[in-house]
Amino acid sequence: MVSLLAVGIFSASANNAQADSLDQPVMTLGTSLTSDQKQGTINALSSQINDSNYKTVTVTGDTLVKYLNPSGSNFNSNSGVWSSALIEPTSSGSGINVSIVNYKGSNNITTITSDQYRNAALTAGISNANIYVTSATPIDGSGALAGIYAAYASTGNSLNQSQVNAAQDEMGVLSGITQANKGTDGYTDQQLNNAVAGMKADLAKQGTNVSKTEITNIVNNNLQQNNLQNIINNNQKTQIINLMVEIRDSGALKNSNFKQQAQKLSSDIQSSAKNIFNKLNTQENRNFAQKIWDNIVSFFKGLFN
Secondary structure (H helix, E strand, O other): OEOOOOOOOOOOOOOOOOHHHOOOOEEEEEOOOOHHHHHHHHHHHHOOOOOOOOEEEEEOHHHHHHHHHHHOOOOOOOOOEOOEEEEEEOOOOOOEEEEEOOEOOEOOEOOOOHHHHHHHHHHHOOOOEEEEEEOOOOEOOOOOOHHHHHHHHOOOOOOOHHHHHHHHHHHHHHHHHHHHOOOOOOOOHHHHHHHHHHHHHHHHHHOOOOOHHHHHHHHHHHHHHOOOOOOOOHHHHHHHHHHHHHHHHHOHHHOOOHHHHHHHHHHHHHHHOHHHHHHHOOOOOOOHHHHHHHHHHHHHHHHHO
16 A cells, blocks of 8 residues: 655756645545545545645556656556645745644554655655645555655646656665664664755755765765764665765756755754754764864864963
């Protein structure tokens, strides 16, 4: 069973749809929902916003084939779709906000976290939107970004397929790493997603010509800053490096809004999990580069004194 997530878009890039092209919220509904499930889904999602004037888009197996199979999935026209989402475009600078909404009291998204959705949405070219996701049945959420493409295609917009593929791959990589490290001391999903958001911001600073060696350094630095350097194994690190290379090659870095959105995402993650990042911000856990800088500053202070 596949979870479908629809997301609003606001970007200065010519390859990305603009959030202000949505003049109303958009709700996506899985085609496999029973009448009762459909009404329950509508109730759960519509209760999150004040605007009752939303557009409805039905997501089918053909939707999955069209948007997800190019990134390696194997859906067909008969593939079931149960989960749904609501997109609410917001003002410039508000960032990407994702809430997983309970369906009749239960959180049925079993694997993908809200921060993973946000990071993948950023890669796909998304910005400035409130996103509400729910499912009528328990599902892992691995196909969640499909609803984005269906919702915005219905408004006449289109996304870069290379970024779509990178976003899908990213969700798989991040959710896989989080599942593999479940229960590991010193690991949280927020740390990983904060590190990935930082990597994207650093990639954007370097520009489209950033080399694989520079990408490797960026990955290592951000893992260290989030105290993950001894938790993420070499295979997982290679997956992340390859993912960053794919993001570079997808054209995402050509979006002038990408860096700002990545920094906003990192700031939001740290704010929502302040207790975790306060613990990381200790002398023992400060990253190596910062320690070197502190030593340089102390050295020159000593000279002037």
